[in-house]
Amino acid sequence: GAGVSQSPRYKVAKRGQDVALRCDPISGHVSLFWYQQALGQGPEFLTYFQNEAQLDKSGLPSDRFFAERPEGSVSTLKIQRTQQEDSAVYLCASSALYRGHGYTFGSGTRLTVV
Amino acid sequence: RKEVEQDPGPFNVPEGATVAFNCTYSNSASQSFFWYRQDCRKEPKLLMSVYSSGNEDGRFTAQLNRASQYISLLIRDSKLSDSATYLCVVSGGGSYIPTFGRGTSLIVHP
Numbered sequence A: 001g002a003g004v005s006q007s008p009r010y011k012v013a014k015r016g017q018d019v020a021l022r023c024d025p026i027s028g029h030v031s032l033f034w035y036q037q038a039l040g041q042g043p044e045f046l047t048y049f050q051n052e053a054q055l056d057k058s059g060l061p062s063d064r065f066f067a068e069r070p071e072g073s074v075s076t077l078k079i080q081r082t083q084q085e086d087s088a089v090y091l092c093a094s095s096a097l098y099r100g101h102g103y104t105f106g107s108g109t110r111l112t113v114v
Numbered sequence B: 001r002k003e004v005e006q007d008p009g010p011f012n013v014p015e016g017a018t019v020a021f022n023c024t025y026s027n028s029a030s031q032s033f034f035w036y037r038q039d040c041r042k043e044p045k046l047l048m049s050v051y052s053s054g055n056e057d058g059r060f061t062a063q064l065n066r067a068s069q070y071i072s073l074l075i076r077d078s079k080l081s082d083s084a085t086y087l088c089v090v091s092g093g094g095s096y097i098p099t100f101g102r103g104t105s106l107i108v109h110p
Helices: none
Strands: A005-007 A010-013 A019-024 A031-037 A044-050 A053-056 A065-068 A075-079 A088-095 A109-113 B004-006 B011-014 B019-025 B032-038 B045-049 B055-057 B060-065 B070-075 B084-091 B104-109
Touching: A005 A088, A010 A019, A019 A088, A019 A109, A031 A075, A044 A065, A044 A075, A075 A088, B004 B084, B011 B019, B019 B084, B019 B104, B032 B060, B032 B070, B045 B055, B045 B060, B070 B084
Parallel strands: A010 A109, B011 B104
Antiparallel strands: A005 A019, A019 A075, A031 A044, A031 A088, A044 A053, A065 A075, A088 A109, B004 B019, B019 B070, B032 B045, B032 B084, B055 B060, B060 B070, B084 B104
């Protein structure tokens, strides 16, 4: 596609519910990143994929967070047993292997846990 | 100490003013530097890359000072439409991961 597509755009979850957030990167982009952005803060790194390999998941805040990219294109970020502190905007970004051209973000998923 | 630090502002300036933001980074081996713009409730969008020799794009000038480990963004002749949050991004130096500052808020008023 022309850009990075994320769905859903908004998600309201009850505390304890599991959620799955989808990211469809730009076709051919090898690198895919997930970020979490709280209000008034910059994006905080969660995890990084190069093709289907998850090379870095050091930013995942707990073992309730899980991400996958099984075929090296679409990625899913799953949050189990959501808590109120998980409320944030979840951003996905992709880039070509040569990063001199920067990173393209999707519109994000705004997750509210009630 | 955070890896990438920015003054959150807000910077409140009149139309036509010149305004400058700095961003400091801690990893001296960092190789790639960018400025992103983020409008309220929108995703970050690439404003410009920052090259070692400095670069200009219209009213925007970006500079890199490796010795002091900071990058800067200068906006000349500010427009109302420049009102946004400006995010500094640093990557490289042994890491694939782009690290963001918390952003600097700019408000341009009539």
